[in-house]
Amino acid sequence: MLPPFGAHAGAHAGAHAGAHAGAHAGAHAGRARGARVRAHVRRARGMRCGCAASDRPAAGSARLDLTMSVPARSIAWMTPPPFQRLLDDHGRDVYGFLVASVGRADAEDCYQETWLAALRAYPTLAHTGNLRGWLFTIAAHKALDLQRRRQRTPLLLAALDAAATAPAAQCQRADGRLSEDLWAAICGLAPKQRAAVVLRHLLDADYATVAATMAISEAAARRNVHEGLKRLREEHGVEWST
Amino acid sequence: MSGPPDLTEAFARSGLMDVAYAVEDSPLGRLLLATTATGLVCVQYVRTESDVEAALELIARRLSPRVLRAPSRLEAPRRELDEFFAGRRREFAIALDFALVKTGFTRRVLEQTSLIPFGETVSYREIAGRSGNDRAYRAAGTALGSNPLPIVVPCHRVLHANGGLGGYTGGLQIKRRLLEIEGVLKHGDAA
Numbered sequence: 008m009l010p011p012f013g014a015h016a017g018a019h020a021g022a023h024a025g026a027h028a029g030a031h032a033g034a035h036a037g038r039a040r041g042a043r044v045r046a047h048v049r050r051a052r053g054m055r056c057g058c059a060a061s062d063r064p065a066a067g068s069a070r071l072d073l074t075m076s077v078p079a080r081s082i083a084w085m086t087p088p089p090f091q092r093l094l095d096d097h098g099r100d101v102y103g104f105l106v107a108s109v110g111r112a113d114a115e116d117c118y119q120e121t122w123l124a125a126l127r128a129y130p131t132l133a134h135t136g137n138l139r140g141w142l143f144t145i146a147a148h149k150a151l152d153l154q155r156r157r158q159r160t161p162l163l164l165a166a167l168d169a170a171a172t173a174p175a176a177q178c179q180r181a182d183g184r185l186s187e188d189l190w191a192a193i194c195g196l197a198p199k200q201r202a203a204v205v206l207r208h209l210l211d212a213d214y215a216t217v218a219a220t221m222a223i224s225e226a227a228a229r230r231n232v233h234e235g236l237k238r239l240r241e242e243h244g245v246e247w248s249t
Numbered sequence: 250m251s252g253p254p255d256l257t258e259a260f261a262r263s264g265l266m267d268v269a270y271a272v273e274d275s276p277l278g279r280l281l282l283a284t285t286a287t288g289l290v291c292v293q294y295v296r297t298e299s300d301v302e303a304a305l306e307l308i309a310r311r312l313s314p315r316v317l318r319a320p321s322r323l324e325a326p327r328r329e330l331d332e333f334f335a336g337r338r339r340e341f342a343i344a345l346d347f348a349l350v351k352t353g354f355t356r357r358v359l360e361q362t363s364l365i366p367f368g369e370t371v372s373y374r375e376i377a378g379r380s381g382n383d384r385a386y387r388a389a390g391t392a393l394g395s396n397p398l399p400i401v402v403p404c405h406r407v408l409h410a411n412g413g414l415g416g417y418t419g420g421l422q423i424k425r426r427l428l429e430i431e432g433v434l435k436h437g438d439a440a
Contacts, residue, residue: 098253
């Protein structure tokens with residue numbers, strides 16, 4: 008089973024459109040096709056959604072449809088980097104995510120399945136702009152597969168969409184990695200608190216999604232996140248801005 | 250908390266590891282070795298981490314992005330190179346993959362070069378002639394400069410007709426050392 012990268016890209020595009028519809032709807036009126044191509048190019052380059060200069064219509068000019076020609080530089084950029092670099096850059100975080108999601112006992116299997124699936128799909132990957140997001144999407148699916156095998160409530164179900172659209176985890180140190188201490192601390196939380204904290208802060212789900220995923224009320228979701236963070240702060244000295 | 254498990258074995262078993270590489274110390278400095286299922290595909294002198302990165306990116310672009318670090322897959326070439334450096338090996342027995350070699354004249358030059366025996370040298374003009382065009386000695390020099398398998402494909406055995414060393418990708422110092430190993434130059438020779 009291949010990781011549904013298409014779905015990921017779609018979700019990302021959706022979020023993009025949502026975030027910018029208001030700002031750009033007027034500017035792009037009547038040029039929807041061009042805008043779509045541009046969004047595609049922007050995604051392929053891995054750029055954030057900030058309005059690049061070329062994205063704005065030139066003053067008094069409506070003919071800026073030069074979007075079909077992709078500069079050679081960005082084609083080179085789209086070549087996936089050596090796979091080893093993904094492993095070096097994201098391996099620890101993916102593993103930490105899986106430990107927090109499925110527990111240490113099953114994390115190793117999930118970890119191996121995740122990277123084998125990624126390696127299998129890698130050469131045919133169309134967009135290399137958000138490889139980290141892609142990897143975490145695969146990892147989240149592997150965690151979900153495991154949850155299903157355990158025949159429990161698929162806790163991570165709704166988190167998949169969140170994982171697909173979330174940027175890199177919000178809780179990074181200066182060097183961009185999650186610290187081992189933090190992962191260990193998260194693993195030490197009570198199951199409900201752990202799930203709520205992972206959903207809310209690693210996968211960037213909103214409280215409604217956390218609540219729906221865990222089949223609890225939104226107030227309970229907030230309370231679980233709050234209590235989890237409080238415990239992380241008080242017992243492990245982990246300060247985590249919200 | 251222990252780190253993530255090592256997946257090298259799992260990758261190797263999956264058959265999805267298109268290129269395996271290792272960075273090894275040698276008497277000539279650090280070497281990047283890379284192999285495909287066919288055979289050794291790249292030997293490169295790497296002085297810095299960015300040399301390694303650049304070489305791996307080229308491999309990812311030209312061969313496959315499924316490039317993984319797997320020193321165990323490179324034991325045979327490493328052993329043969331060690332023996333060569335120690336003066337205990339005159340020919341390499343490992344399989345080679347010419348996938349990074351351009352076609353046409355370049356490939357013919359490198360094929361002819363791989364036939365030059367240990368301890369012997371030929372001129373650029375001679376190797377150009379053996380490759381089908383004795384006037385293309387400059388092109389032969391360029392072809393040798395692009396050799397993705399130095400040492401193993403012995404481009405260091407090609408010299409100027411007047412006895413000058415010519416050029417070498419890894420630096421003339423390394424070419425001199427290789428010729429010393431083969432007894433062509435004596436230690437301290439100022440060629």
